[in-house]
Amino acid sequence: MSSATTALIPELRTPVADAGTGYVKTGTAVPRVDGRDKVTGAARYAAEISADDLLHGVVVNSTVTRGRIVSFDTSAAMAQPGVVDVITYLNRPKMRSYDLFYKDMTAPAGAPFRPLYDEQIVSNGQPVALVVAGTFEAARHAAALVKVRYEITPHETGLLNYLSRPHKPQGLKAGFTPPPDEKGNAARAWQDADCKIDAQYFSGVEHHNPMELFASTVIRAADGHLTIYDKTQSSQNSRWYVSRVFGLSKAEVTVRNPYVGGAFGAGLRPQYQLPLAVMAAIKLRRSVRVVMTRQQMFTFGHRPETWQRVKLAASRDGVLRSIAHEAVAETSRFEDYVEVVVNWSGQLYACEHIRLAYQLVDLDQFTPMDMRAPGAAHGVHALEVAMDELSYEVGMDPLAFRLKNYAEINPVDGLPYSTKELRACYAQGAERFGWSRRPLAPRSRREGTEWVGWGMATGIWDAMQMFARASAVLHADGRLVVSSAATDIGTGTYTVMATIAAEELGLPLEHVAFQLGDSTLPVAPVEGGSSHVATVGSAVQGACEKLKKNLFKLARQLPDTPFDNARFADVEFAEGRIRLRREHGTGMALVELLKAAEVTRIEEKYLLLPNMLKQRKYTRAVHSAVFCEVRVDEEFGTVRVTRVVSAVAAGRIINTRTAASQVSGAVVWGISQALHEETHMDHALGRFMNHNLSEYHVAVNADIHDIDVLFVQEDDRIVSRLGAKGVGEIGIVGVAAAISNAIYHATGKRVRSTPMTPDKVMSAPVMSDEV
Incomplete structure (x- = not known):
């Protein structure tokens, strides 16, 4: 790969399509540009980044559900060969005290969980200590030797046990819209209708189980700078969280996530291995890696247990007369997690009488979290x-x-x-x-x-659609590098963004590299809600369009140019060239254009802001x-x-x-x-x-x-x-x-x-x- 496509990530190469892929068009079946890296092992994930003198941390989890920690006995763990430290709330480095500093970009209302902050136990399995050792095996063995005494408080779990005490959500969350006010009189219309159903539905708890376990590798430089490789759906969200929790400046922390082995919503919020790895790196002044076990993947958020009641009514000829949909979901004691569960019933079918309601029940469980199509x-x-039941009624x-x-x-x-x-x-x-x-x-x-x-x-x-920035740089050798701090959780972001850019500039796909997964790149939203293509893709296209206009200006400035009397609408970019639309033979290669203009690189940036007044x-x-x-x-x-x-x-x-x-x-x-x-x-x-x-x-x-x-x-x-x-x-x-x-x-x-x-x-x- 030429220097023109070198990524900002020196340890990892930006995937580029194999030579021979050629010119591509959106709307076609383009092979993944990162496919070869993934099947050959060239793609490295958060737990696979190497560092000199790396320490390994293993989390100790609470065995009780509610109460407080009375004491620790870490003597046996500390006596094990290779163990460097056992970190608890008693000896951790300084952390911010206000809830506001722990709120990431997707946090719901309430007070976010603060790992190893104090002695309080708010859910079963929460982290209570981090054992740090020279090897993972030593840390894991020592973690089993840490003894914790608790003062236990009675707990309450299980949504169906507490349906009688729901409350309306307090506050909002990104992507959540409260149910609209009632339209018409759903109860009366239901009562008067010919055909009706009244049924209750229940969905049990689901847990995320992506192939890649949650992991954070914190590489500490001699000057104290932290480069963090995190399993996350937003490098910038993780960087924001770490900086605020530990009082670090933006310049002191870089977060990277070039490859993510599935997330499906689990990585929208920073998970607890991230702050634990950072606090160990700060305290011990060493590079540290913390990887969750498969069992620990069940100790943070999940798709919430949800009870629903749907009452539908129709006339004998099949016309809907009434829709009533209510839902009660679980949340934690400390945050009001919300998602759109019932609003869809007000959008899908024509009806004059619609009533929707959504409430929560506080339980002694970890805050639920978004899981693919949350609520829907x-x-x-x-x-x-x-609807199927009612169709049989009519x-x-x-x-x-x-x-x-x-x-x-x-x-x-x-x-x-x-x-x-x-x-x-x-x-x-x-x-x-x-x-x-x-x-x-x-x-x-x-x-x-x-x-x-x-x-x-x-x-x-x-x-x-959200907001995002993208940059596009065309180098003298004809290579195009497009950048945004987007995330690819396996959805094909690398490929789609490179395709958009390649088509826009008329370049072969193997001449285009899309950089993502680095908090220092142009701002991008958290990868969630199926919004990345509409958002980042639009920003990429916008940056490339500005680049095209710049190239057109250069072409018009050349002596004896065929574009002297042309307008931008008269030209097109295809097959690596800028040319007149009506005279394909009239034009020049982009490489020749840059050489003739004595330009080594052209860069353009674009800010995508949704047109909310229109939308x-x-x-x-x-x-x-x-x-x-x-x-x-x-x-x-x-x-x-x-x-x-x-x-x-x-x-x-x-x-x-x-x-x-x-x-x-x-x-x-x-x-x-x-x-x-x-x-x-x-x-x-x-x-x-x-x-x-x-x-x-x-x-x-x-x-x-x-x-x-x-x-x-x-x-x-x-x-x-x-x-x-x-x-x-x-x-x-x-x-x-x-x-x-x-x-x-x-x-x-x-x-x-x-x-x-x-x-x-x-x-x-x-x-x-x-x-």
Whole structure:
């Protein structure tokens, strides 16, 4: 790689497409530029960065759920060979005292957890000490020898045990919008309607289990500067947090995350290994690495346990008359974690009477956190299962029932949609799946010992855009380096941004490098909410457009230039050249242009600010239609999802390969949510018990069969200048509901809680009045 594409990260090379990739266009299937690095091991993650004289830290976790620490006995641990220190709240370095300093960029309202700050225990598994040694093995052994005495206070865990004491959320959180005021009179309309359902739904706790464990490697320089390699969804958020907690200046801390092995929301907030590694590095004046164990991955946030009640009513001809959706979710004692659970029920279907409510219950558990499609994954699930139930009450096909109540404008506020191709999702998804051949009655098809059922559901997610900066530098050798402090959590950010830049300048993809994952790069938002392409991608395109205008000015200044009387609109950048649109033979290579102008590099920067005055006039969303086939064994209650079609409308698709990968991966997780994932708590101990991958079940290869992803044509210039929306979350929304509805169609049994394990399927009664 030439010096022109050298990244700001000296220890790691910026991935660039293999030579021969050539000229690319957005909307095509471009291979990942970082794929080779990942499969060969050249890509290094937070726990793989080497440093001289590196120390290793292992966390000691609380074994009680609520109370206070009375004393430590660290003598046995300190006596072990290689152990350097045992850090507790009694001997840690100085930390800020005010809650404000612990609030990261995505923190909810309340007082954030402060690791090793004092003797208080607020949840089971919270860190109480850090053992630091010369090797990981020595630190792990010594950590098991640390003894902690506690004064225990009675705790309260389990949402269903405390549903009688909910409260409204106190304060807001990024991405959260409270439910709107009631429209009409939902209770009266429900009472007067011909057909109605009133059902309760429950979703259990899910924990993040990305392949990469949370880790932080803090490299301390001789001058005290800290370079931190962190598993995070925002290098700048982690840098912000560390600087404020420890009172360090921006110049004293650099955070890097060039590769992230999956995060799905778990990395939006800094996790506790980060401040623990930093405090050890500060105290011991050494480089330190702290890596969580798989069991410790269950000791911080999770998708919250949520109870929901949905009341729907319709006239006999299938017109919705009333929608009422309420939800109660868990949160911690110290923060009010919130997510959008019920608002989707006010957006998807036309209705004159809508009431939505969302409340929380404080428990002695760690603050929940965003997990792929937070709120929507279980909020839309309840709505879509309820819609399926009501379709049988009115005697309509579930798809026809949804089309009957299709919303042309947002029902709760009357705003138009920026774009909405949900009808096309329904039509194309149904055609691909063969929905027209579906019999209406449940228990209509049996093969051997299995009942076969078809179900469908709608998906919706916000189409978000935030603010970001990007820089673009064209070097004399024709190499383009584009930069932003974005994050690639496996979604294909490296590839998509490089593709946007390559197409904009008309360069081969292998001549373009996109730098990300460094807090010193131009500001980028936290990678979350499926907003990176619409946000950072638009900034990249903006920077490249400014670069093109600069190059055009240079071209016009040359002697005997063919561009003397041309306007910018008259030229195009293609095949490494600037040329007249109507005379492709008239132009010059960009390398020749820079040489003739005696310029070694040209740099432009761009600030992307969403046009909120324009955007706020529209409802901006991504939509999908999910169709699935299940086979249910009557004797064992086991469910196999044998076929899924997901039709998605997400604006312009920049890379069909990475976008389809995102959706199919989300469908896999939707299957896992529907049938497998739940963390069980022993409420006597207040502790999650199946905190490992042998007992916390996730979907595996044997559980996954045919997944067909299709994108309908859509171009949304309200959401982004690229016309693109995000696809990371939409793929999971509606999957669990479609599976639930297919189980009902197969068996006549309605299961209203997730995961829908064999015991629930077997014990659910056949609803013979609907069969």
